[in-house]
Amino acid sequence: MTLRLTLRQVIAAAGVAAIALLSAGCGGGGSGGGDASKTGTQAPAARPTPSPPAYPVRDGVDLAASPTWQAARERGHLVVGAKDDQPGLGYLDPATLRRSGFDIEIARMVSAHLGLDPAAIEFKTIASVNRETAIVNGDVDMYVGTYSITEERKRSVAFAGPYYVSGQSLLVRADEQAITGKESMAGRKVCSAKGSTAFRHLQREFPETLAVFYDDYSQCVENLLTGVVDAVSTDEAILKGYAARSPDRLKVVGEPFTTENYGIGLPRTDTVFRMAVNEALAANAANGNWKAAYDATLGLSGVPAPAVPELER
16 A cells, blocks of 8 residues: 655654754753763653553454444454544654554554454545545545534534544643633734634634634644744644643643534444444443553643543434
């Protein structure tokens, strides 16, 4: 299978690399380069980074009444639509071509519960505007990628979940003290992506804010780090991903001021499959996999895991 890197992926990768270099450059303390053996002090031990859990494939699964599951079993794996440019959620590393993030882990734990090898999942990058089309046309078995459950979308596709509740929030520099939430945005330059729901919400609900936009959130974050803008605003789950990449330089502040229920997009007519995916989400919440996956991805932002949302049966 040929993998092509989009310009957005390259920009996201460059932004991540720049953040890492900047973080490394700021690591030294005083003069002398921070040599513990010369100063007589010992550098604090680095905290171990949690790894995502393993997902054993469940035996004896039989969903013969589900055409989606039957097709996946015959080919030997699920085909899952996902994002590729959201660190901490759905990210494709251009160097290693490996996928990572909370949404990716959700897809893997569901696959294992359905009796299909999570390591064999075929991930397809699907743009947000093409999600319903990809599901309806059978290009993917499911879509997992910050996909908000809405009544309008339910007319075309079905949803399992929600598996996460997000909402519009704010990302600021780690040393920022004045911006603490939506009540302190007046007169501040707040960045969001061009044409996004978050940008329109800023313009409509917070006219006292100096709303600015770039083509994507990676550019917003780069301009936040260099001081061009004061904050970045979109779903807090996306912002947690950026904060997790550079927790010493970025932080998420305030309570979310909208509500977005993230669900797994599925074929509308395959009720058996939807019920099975809901069961998979419930089982992985109960056995601790959901929290372990969060801790290894979005949890690296320093924000503790929220409560697991109640499923819409």
